[in-house]
Amino acid sequence: MTYRSAEDYLADLEKRAVLPKGFRTATTNLTFVPKERPVKQPLPMRLNLLLLEEATAAFGGVFTRNAFPGAPVLLGKELLGEPMNRGVLVNNKIANVGGPHALEDAKELQADAATVFGLAASQLFVASTGVIGWSLPLQELKKALPELAQTMQSASALPLAQGIMTTDAWPKVRSRQLFGGRITAVAKGAGMIEPNMATMLVYILTDISLSRKSLREMLPRVVSKSFNSISIDSDQSTSDMALIWSSQRVACPDSVQFEQALEDLCRELAQDIVRNGEGSSHVLEVRVVGASDRAQAQVAGKAIVNSPLVKTALYGNDPNVGRVLASVGDAFGNLGLTLLPTAITLAIAGETVFEKGAFQLDPMKEERLSLAFSAAALPEKKAGFPPHENNVVFTLDLGQGEGAAVVWGSDLSYEYVRENADYRS
């Protein structure tokens, strides 16, 4: 797809963003003054609610593996054990991690929301994304709850996708229609995206009827091949989660076909996240084959997309191919894994650059590669829409076995440094 303007992109998103039957959302704005830092004026924050019309047993979730998790993650893991769920309350701007009374604050907000919306607190996830270490502005958030109740709508997931954004430049929504029902998913995440759900909020909604057991078996498999196969800056956040709910309104004749649709959708959404990464100006897709197993293939792919030297070279449209194998050698060496240089083949944008134990380079090939990188470039300053969905594709055959994996990452640009040098103000 290519887009010429934010309006063009939003029009397309509107078509994708239809809510499945049985879901409603609401979003409201508020302002607050952080206790921890001097600010010239109150900071804006958004509070969002996703609610199922009826509680469902068919829900599941995957959470960050970060050993310093936020209060919403601690609370969310507990809620997975509950028999029924109704949805999630999400704020941006503050991640509610490590502040004094973080867990108490999360529980108080959950309890208040349960009262306002007439449901059991144990049926409502809470989620927070933003600065780590600051406290939630609890009074302001509680005051916003009744207003939230007045903005409920069941037409579109787009307001939710917009409401959960932090440094994201555009909202991200993907959907699939099948069996007369649909799957619609929204995601948030800009920097700090790595395996294992890093600063990523993903909410997957479907009206197709899957059992709790099926959903919970499927979700980790799908996440492994999508959200856990992307990396923007190798940092895995304290806060992130992918949640799924089925409102069970439409029969599911074929759960294998459902899982495939879900996987395709999540893979698209994962690439959307990378494409929208802070200051990313290229999406790098690394297809690793010939590894001894899938895990080894993922190690190789992640090593490449996480190497600052590969990332800066890609930013400069510089086909510095030596750095690609050096980064794999680095990771494999640290893990005690072996590389067989004579068995390796590396192709970049369709050009073979390494085979039979040696780099295969010449000035013409370098020129073609540099042009291919330029053609896949994205503007560094994000204008509110993705101009295209082109990736730079590396194909690495390790020549050792049948293991394969695909991972996606971004380059490293001036803009990334600028955004992160002072994100909080």
Add this chain to the structure above:
Amino acid sequence: MTYRSAEDYLADLEKRAVLPKGFRTATTNLTFVPKERPVKQPLPMRLNLLLLEEATAAFGGVFTRNAFPGAPVLLGKELLGEPMNRGVLVNNKIANVGGPHALEDAKELQADAATVFGLAASQLFVASTGVIGWSLPLQELKKALPELAQTMQSASALPLAQGIMTTDAWPKVRSRQLFGGRITAVAKGAGMIEPNMATMLVYILTDISLSRKSLREMLPRVVSKSFNSISIDSDQSTSDMALIWSSQRVACPDSVQFEQALEDLCRELAQDIVRNGEGSSHVLEVRVVGASDRAQAQVAGKAIVNSPLVKTALYGNDPNVGRVLASVGDAFGNLGLTLLPTAITLAIAGETVFEKGAFQLDPMKEERLSLAFSAAALPEKKAGFPPHENNVVFTLDLGQGEGAAVVWGSDLSYEYVRENADYRS
């Protein structure tokens, strides 16, 4: 130390750079046209020789663990098994990794140099640093050997320190005098510095008499606490090595004292490398205590200095303390290690920012931290000398045991991205 100009710094280096007895060096310039890439004019390269006047059995080395190592590393590991050694031949600009005939080229250069300098090829290390994937300009290098023979000198290690530089902004030399002899060491390394000797060439020379066995026991211990405790961009290179030789001219009355001096010297040199890192504008020193063991302390420290989010915040003089514990949580979570938030204390520049399970932040403290970061800033554009040797110090007590480690890293700046977006031209 503070320096006001490159002349000021070089004058100080000259004092440090006295060669121990029994060592000579030579450096010469050449130009070449790479076969792999279009260039507007021939590229400059330097060839350097470090030679002991007499072959010694007292030598040792530590090499990169990268599983895609350069030809000089493969060759160098073999030479460790030889009874005697005379020195090393080093070129910059091309790393001689993965090119067609890389190993043959290294051996041919080694053999030719052995003939010109009248020594056994098996007694001469070779080393190459620079672009990965390109081939050495063998004819030009061979032609430069006789010229090299005419520039031998025994006064100073400074020409060698300058000759091995690639993107380094200034030469790096440290020395210690003891027992009537001395240890002098030079290092090269700018980006791509991580544990395990990444793009780092370190040559340690001493006239103090240590046995081969002592040197080889000492070197890994010392390297672990110095060169393997630094990281600039988490990439570990294909090419790097630390070599040590003793010319055995001066008696050593106390090998423990020698090892302490060697460790101090290497720690200084390691910090010099970070301070000179590509585009680094702060040196971050992370002191981890209270870990279950030293390895766990190193994991925590490395996680902090390698986090792009911590690095960009430091660049912006932004005390984004949440990111520090998030990065440790990320690493620990991935390794299945546990954090005990209530046992953790984190201090930054002398200010306690986390204790008793919660961040301790207020606007005044943030201001003081930001000022402390600014005071330790280095100019991003390196003017050929280090203006000061101030570090930003983080002290992290994990509250779990007695394990401790100190690691050093740098921030992540615009300049780093600029330098690496097209390093090869």
